[in-house]
Amino acid sequence: MARPRIGSNRSPMRTMQVRQTRGQGGMEFYLRRLAEADLAVYKALRLEALRDHPDAFGTSFEEAVGLPDTVFEQQLRSNLILGGGFEEERFDAFAGFVVPPEEKVRHKGIIWGVYARPEVRRAGLAKALIQTIIDAVQGGIEQIQLSVGAGNGPAERLYRSLGFEPYGLEKNALKTGGRYIDEILMVLHMRQD
Ligand SMILES: CC(C)(COP(=O)(O)OP(=O)(O)OC[C@H]1O[C@@H](n2cnc3c(N)ncnc32)[C@H](O)[C@@H]1OP(=O)(O)O)[C@@H](O)C(=O)NCCC(=O)NCCS
Numbered sequence: 001m002a003r004p005r006i007g008s009n010r011s012p013m014r015t016m017q018v019r020q021t022r023g024q025g026g027m028e029f030y031l032r033r034l035a036e037a038d039l040a041v042y043k044a045l046r047l048e049a050l051r052d053h054p055d056a057f058g059t060s061f062e063e064a065v066g067l068p069d070t071v072f073e074q075q076l077r078s079n080l081i082l083g084g085g086f087e088e089e090r091f092d093a094f095a096g097f098v099v100p101p102e103e104k105v106r107h108k109g110i111i112w113g114v115y116a117r118p119e120v121r122r123a124g125l126a127k128a129l130i131q132t133i134i135d136a137v138q139g140g141i142e143q144i145q146l147s148v149g150a151g152n153g154p155a156e157r158l159y160r161s162l163g164f165e166p167y168g169l170e171k172n173a174l175k176t177g178g179r180y181i182d183e184i185l186m187v188l189h190m191r192q193d
Pocket residue numbers: 049053056057093113114115116117120121122123124125126127128147148149152153154155157158159161
């Protein structure tokens with residue numbers, strides 16, 4: 001996969017074509033950073049993810065659906081949110097990445113919100129999105145953390161396939177409708193070159 005550069009939010013990188021050489025022929029994805037102008041598509045994907053997978057995310061659909069657009073615009077501004085799909089400018093998956101601003105923790109980044117629509121799953125799209133983020137922040141960030149629901153086998157396998165390792169288990173991390181969900185805490189220590 002090519003080593004991409006992720007543009008600033010003011011000048012989002014142009015669409016990047018990523019060829020995944022898997023199986024016979026491989027797959028081609030189009031990935032790019034989503035900007036404020038992509039509010040509608042980002043908001044639709046995010047709300048769909050929260051609605052259809054309530055156990056997979058820390059935010060509930062009910063609280064997100066009532067938020068003003070400015071909150072989603074702010075997410076697009078202050079996070080690196082990569083969208084991807086099989087056709088240019090058609091986004092069926094996204095992954096978020098953020099670095100906290102505080103001095104003592106800004107050597108660490110966080111991957112969040114990873115989602116691929118059911119019709120595009122198992123083609124390597126989520127993996128390509130996360131690998132692209134990893135490649136883009138290599139050299140500036142020392143580790144990337146994320147959390148995944150303890151019963152979410154597909155997502156845990158996805159992260160393991162990218163080199164993430166578990167470093168802890170947060171018991172009762174999420175509470176939804178009186179039910180608790182444990183979360184596996186995972187980390188990828190970045191190459192130091
Ligand atoms: C988890 C999710 C993002 C995976 O997206 P995807 O685009 O289908 O994932 P990829 O095709 O890139 O998968 C890469 C690897 O992850 C693992 N994987 C992904 N889905 C899997 C599944 N259903 N079963 C087993 N392994 C799976 C495999 O190792 C796969 O590699 P392989 O296909 O060569 O075996 C998607 O299923 C999804 O959106 N799920 C609902 C929301 C969610 O759980 N998000 C994660 C929150 S932490």
